[in-house]
Amino acid sequence: MPTKIEKDGLTGRETTGHEWDGLKELNTPLPKWWLYSFYACIAFAAVWVVIYPSWPGWNGTSGWIAREAIVGEMAEATARNAPMMARLREATPTQIAADPQMRDFALAGGRVAFANNCAACHGAGGQGAVGGYPALVDDDWLWGGSLEAIQTTIRHGIRNAEDNEARTSLMPRFGADGMLTAAQIGDVAEYVLSLSGQSTDAAAVARGETVYAENCVACHAERGVGNRELGAPRLSDLVWLHGGTKRDIIAMVNNPRMGVMPAWQGRLDPATINMLTVYVHALGGGE
Amino acid sequence: MSTVEAPHRAKADRPAEAPASAAAQPLYASRQKVYPKRVFGPVRSVKWAVLALCLALYYVVPWIRWDRGPGVPDQAVLVDITNARIFFFWVEIWPQEIYFLTGALILGAFALFAVSSLFGRLWCGFTCPQTVWTDLFMWVERWIQGDRNARMKLDQGPHNANYWTRKGLTHLVWALIAAATGGAWVMYFNDAPTITREFLAGEAGVQVYFFFGLFAGFTYLLAGWAREQVCTYMCPWPRFQAAMLDENSLVVTYRDWRGEPRGKLKAEGVGDCVDCFACVHVCPTGIDIRDGQQLECIGCGLCVDACDSVMGKLGRPKGLVAFETLKNLSASAAATAGMAPGEARFAAGMAVRHVPRFIRPRTMMYAGALAVVSLVMLGAFLMRSTLDVTVLRDRAPLFVRLSDGSIRNGYTIKIVNKTREQAALALEIQAPAGIRMVVQDVENDARGRPLLTRRADGIAQYRVFLTAPHGMRLHDDTPVTFRLLDAQGRAVASQSSNFLGPKS
Numbered sequence: 001m002p003t004k005i006e007k008d009g010l011t012g013r014e015t016t017g018h019e020w021d022g023l024k025e026l027n028t029p030l031p032k033w034w035l036y037s038f039y040a041c042i043a044f045a046a047v048w049v050v051i052y053p054s055w056p057g058w059n060g061t062s063g064w065i066a067r068e069a070i071v072g073e074m075a076e077a078t079a080r081n082a083p084m085m086a087r088l089r090e091a092t093p094t095q096i097a098a099d100p101q102m103r104d105f106a107l108a109g110g111r112v113a114f115a116n117n118c119a120a121c122h123g124a125g126g127q128g129a130v131g132g133y134p135a136l137v138d139d140d141w142l143w144g145g146s147l148e149a150i151q152t153t154i155r156h157g158i159r160n161a162e163d164n165e166a167r168t169s170l171m172p173r174f175g176a177d178g179m180l181t182a183a184q185i186g187d188v189a190e191y192v193l194s195l196s197g198q199s200t201d202a203a204a205v206a207r208g209e210t211v212y213a214e215n216c217v218a219c220h221a222e223r224g225v226g227n228r229e230l231g232a233p234r235l236s237d238l239v240w241l242h243g244g245t246k247r248d249i250i251a252m253v254n255n256p257r258m259g260v261m262p263a264w265q266g267r268l269d270p271a272t273i274n275m276l277t278v279y280v281h282a283l284g285g286g287e
Numbered sequence: 288m289s290t291v292e293a294p295h296r297a298k299a300d301r302p303a304e305a306p307a308s309a310a311a312q313p314l315y316a317s318r319q320k321v322y323p324k325r326v327f328g329p330v331r332s333v334k335w336a337v338l339a340l341c342l343a344l345y346y347v348v349p350w351i352r353w354d355r356g357p358g359v360p361d362q363a364v365l366v367d368i369t370n371a372r373i374f375f376f377w378v379e380i381w382p383q384e385i386y387f388l389t390g391a392l393i394l395g396a397f398a399l400f401a402v403s404s405l406f407g408r409l410w411c412g413f414t415c416p417q418t419v420w421t422d423l424f425m426w427v428e429r430w431i432q433g434d435r436n437a438r439m440k441l442d443q444g445p446h447n448a449n450y451w452t453r454k455g456l457t458h459l460v461w462a463l464i465a466a467a468t469g470g471a472w473v474m475y476f477n478d479a480p481t482i483t484r485e486f487l488a489g490e491a492g493v494q495v496y497f498f499f500g501l502f503a504g505f506t507y508l509l510a511g512w513a514r515e516q517v518c519t520y521m522c523p524w525p526r527f528q529a530a531m532l533d534e535n536s537l538v539v540t541y542r543d544w545r546g547e548p549r550g551k552l553k554a555e556g557v558g559d560c561v562d563c564f565a566c567v568h569v570c571p572t573g574i575d576i577r578d579g580q581q582l583e584c585i586g587c588g589l590c591v592d593a594c595d596s597v598m599g600k601l602g603r604p605k606g607l608v609a610f611e612t613l614k615n616l617s618a619s620a621a622a623t624a625g626m627a628p629g630e631a632r633f634a635a636g637m638a639v640r641h642v643p644r645f646i647r648p649r650t651m652m653y654a655g656a657l658a659v660v661s662l663v664m665l666g667a668f669l670m671r672s673t674l675d676v677t678v679l680r681d682r683a684p685l686f687v688r689l690s691d692g693s694i695r696n697g698y699t700i701k702i703v704n705k706t707r708e709q710a711a712l713a714l715e716i717q718a719p720a721g722i723r724m725v726v727q728d729v730e731n732d733a734r735g736r737p738l739l740t741r742r743a744d745g746i747a748q749y750r751v752f753l754t755a756p757h758g759m760r761l762h763d764d765t766p767v768t769f770r771l772l773d774a775q776g777r778a779v780a781s782q783s784s785n786f787l788g789p790k791s
Contacts, residue, residue, distance in 0.1 A: 031520065032317060125683030137697070140690040196692075237690030238757065282727065284687065284697055284752060 088271040093147035096278050103278060110279025113272050117264070118280075126283045130243055132259040137284045140239040142231045143167050145287035149228075151277040155265040158231070163263035169230040174215065175254030184211045189249040195224040195236040198244075320442070321515060321573035323425060324435035324565075328592025337413045338422055346467065349474035353377075356707060359744075366476050381705060384671070390664040397660060401653035403531040405645055407538040407610070408586030411525070417517050418585065420468070420510035421571065424461055431457045435568055461511045462503075469503030515572035519583050526582075531653075534614040535644045539586050541566070541577040541608050544620040544636050548628070549577075552601065558628045559607050565597050566590035566608055576608055604633065615640045674741065675703040676780040678769055685787050692757030694788045700749045700769065702780075704741040711738045712779065714751070718767040718786065721759050725752045739771065753786055761788045 006015045006024075014027040030038075052060040059065065084105050088096060096102045115124065121133045128135030134142060143153050156165040174180040180188070184207075191208030193199045212224075221227050224235030233241060241259075242252050264273060280286075353363035353376055360367060365374040373380040373388070380387055402409050411418060432438045432453045441450060473495050474482060485491040486499070509517050518525060532538065541560075550557030560577070567575045569590060572583045576590045594608040619636035626632040681697035689695055702712070713736040716724050726737035727750040739749055751769070755761055765786040770778045 033516075123683060125681060127684030127687070135684075135687065137684060137687045138689050138695075234690065238692035239688060239690050282750070284695065284750075 085269075085271045088274050089269070091274065093151050093274055093277040093281070096274055097147060097281065106275040106278040107282060109272070110275040110277075113268065113276050114279055117268065118276070121261075126280065130240075132242055132257055134241055134259070135239070136280050138239055139285040139287075140234065140237055141228065141285070141287070142233055142241070144228045145281070145285055147277055147281050147286070150280050150286075151273065153261070154273050154276055154280075155263065157263035158261040159258055160260055160262055163265070166263055167231055169219070169232065170258060171219070171232075171252075171256040173255050175250075180211065180215065180253070184208075185250050185253045186246075188212050188216065188253060189246050192224060192235050192249050193246060196238055318516060319573060321571065322435045322438050322568075323571045323573075323589075324568040324593075325429060326569040326589050326592045326596075328595055330588040330592045334413055334422065334587065334589070338419050341414060341416075341419050342423070346471050349471060349479040355379075359707065360478060362478055364475065365478070368476060378668075379705065381703075383703075387664070387668070390660065390667070394657070394660050394664065397653060397657045400531050401650060401657055403528055404533065404536055404649050404653060407532060407536050408525075408528065408584070411518065411585040412587035415585075417509060417522070418571075418587065420464075420506060421514050423464065424510040424514075425571070427460045427464070428457055431460065458511070461507055465503040465507035465510075466499075468506040469499040469501070472502040473499050515583065515585075518572065518585055525585075531649075533647075533649060534617075535612050535647055537610045537612055537643055538580065539576060539584060539588055539591065539608065540580070540611045540613070540616055542606070542611065542616065542619065542636070543577065543579075544616075544623045545633055546577070546607050556628060559598070559603050559633070561597070561601070563597055565593040569593040580613075612643045615643070672780070673705040674771075674780050675705075676769065676771055676782045677701045677703070678782045678784040680784050680787075686789070688789075689754070693754050694757075694759075694761070695752050695754045696786050698751040698753070698769075698784060700739070700751050700782075702739060702741050702747045702749075702771070704743065704745060704747070707743050709741060709743040710773065711740050712771040712773060713737070714739050714749075715770050715772060716753065716767055717770065718753065719755075719759075719761070719765060721756055722765075722767070722786065723754050723756075725754070726750070727752070736772075755786065755788065761786070763788065763790055 006017060007013065008015050008024060008026055011026065015024045016027045018025045048054065050060070051062045051064075053065060054060065084102070087102060088106060088109075091099075091102060096106050114122075114126070118126075122128055122136055123133070126136035128137075139145070141149070143149055143158070152165075153167060156163045156167065158167045159169075160166045172179060175182065175185050187204045187208035188211040189208070190199050190201050190204035191212050194205045194208075199205050212220075216224075219227055219230050219232040220235055221232070226232050226234030226236075238244070240248065242248055242257060264276075268276070348364050349362065351363035352361050353374070354361055355374070360374060362374065363376050367374065371382045399410055428438070432441055441453060444450065470483075470486065473486070473491075476498075477491075477495065482491060482495065486495065513521075546558045546560030548557050549560035549562040552561050566577070567573075567590075569592070570576070571587060571589065572585060574581055574583045576584065588610060590608045591610065595605040598605050598607055618639045618641075622639040623632045623636045626635060677700070679699040679701070681699070685696075687695045687697070700714070711732075713732050713734075714724070714726060715736055716722065724737065726739065729737045729739060729749065732738050737751075740747055753767065765788075766783060767786050768781055768783045770781040773779050
């Protein structure tokens, strides 16, 4: 720091006292408007700090809080949608699907509700996942793909303990409980493969047919067409919930894995369940 | 070199005598108020005409009506934010066509470059809104407070009733003009008659009042108070326009080879400049053009008129201050170097002048760029389609295996219809034989093709499924094309996509 104000010899103006390689910086004054704008900004900031929550522990004198603003906007949006949501609550999925206005709203709302609640198991686009998470975009339905069937499934869920009306069925543990021998299970798996034309062992198919008729036909029906009343999958198609190799089928007969879906009635309001029903139905496999 | 030693060395290097102007430096630079004097002449007349034209365009355009049929705004020029449309007479721009606006801006920029390289700061001096509104405000000021001398006297005199009446009246008229400016601005974004009625009744939206206030406030501030400071300190254009100018550009110049040495009318051995300061007094930015080319000069040419009228009265040739190229200026200066003032010097200086070279690499480049952008814009505009179709392939999942083993792909088709006609269009695909198409929720025509509707002035969205039967041999990625056919069977739009299946 210079001890006294210096003047530049050439221009006669004050220097700041800073020097770099022999060059000295002139003290160039700020324009008036700039200086006052700067003071105005400082004054503005001082007022702002007092009015708004600007410091940890200080909520400001205005009482404005970002969270409350969001809550307010959410309430506004909810109020705006309320008449439509009331209509969706009262209507049946069939009525919603037939009304273009309600249907557009339900598809948009259903997409969001699906992403929030269903996508974790069924995938973002309803594509499901191997290992017991059914695809909702295909044309193969365990419990039915009509609007009513989908609505019932969403409302009550599958094999859960929380809803008395939940869809329930149980496949016996044929291998693990000793009901069938390993050879019989191998044969019946070969028969099941033959139903979709994938068998390579005619002798095993013939033996397996007998095992099937004695143990499986009650639920999975003749020629493996399945039974939606019981959620018994169709075995004659090419969609496999738990994998379609012989090894996968043997594993299922030996010790079946039974999928569980929670009941959404009570978790979601009826209007949202209706929107989800229409959305899932429109994914591509609705009946 | 340590910082402690620096002041000592600096002291040693300093000249022994500092200049005498050791007056205390102010903390800020004050503005010297400019009192432009009234002026008459051809440049001023052109400037008035341009001003009248620009203002008339700005205020009148929102009121021009243009019938587009029922349910559509009938304002010729309208930026409809709510419905995301820009209307410009017979043109209707959708948000995805905003590149037309970009193109217009690029066109404007190149036109500005071209004009600047030919004629200097024509934009600054004549058509820039800052210049136009400042000129209008100065006219009001002169009308109420009198010309330069009267205004200076008023400012320096006592702040009596006369002072406050004239000042108050000036600011009142300025405020009214500013209000009209802000009011006209919001009309470009709303139906002019409706918004005027709502505005006056206090029923317009908050944003209307906000933008009205913003534009009115800044008009008052920039044209009434800031004036030449906007050009000198705020505007970036004067800073880089020097890159467009060269020695062949026409700029406002003082012919110093003819005017110097300046002196009184009757004095001996002096040039044509009588040092009357007429050019300084009329300058809206308060500079002296005789100091040479300056950043502050906006090229309005009022000093040309002022000097010409003085020269005319003295019976001397006009053009001591003129629109001239720097090349001619230096040629004249070279030809008259060492010559004594007089008619011989004037004749010698004028004789070496040439007509400005308007065609030169720089201007040709700007003209070329202008032509290219114009052609691209024209082409884009002529080939602008009123019907667009977009196809979005589903990504989650990429494909679906159905129960019979067939593979299905899902697509979302959007039909963008920029006309106001609604019509059914048949959808067909060009794809390997065997791939079937189903469109959700539509009817089929007599030939079994799905009928899609193009919604009037809107976007229609459809879900389309393509299914390849089980066992069909497909590449991983099979191209498919969707075509929309009108009632006569002509393809009006097509879009290609692809069909994905499992890795084979």
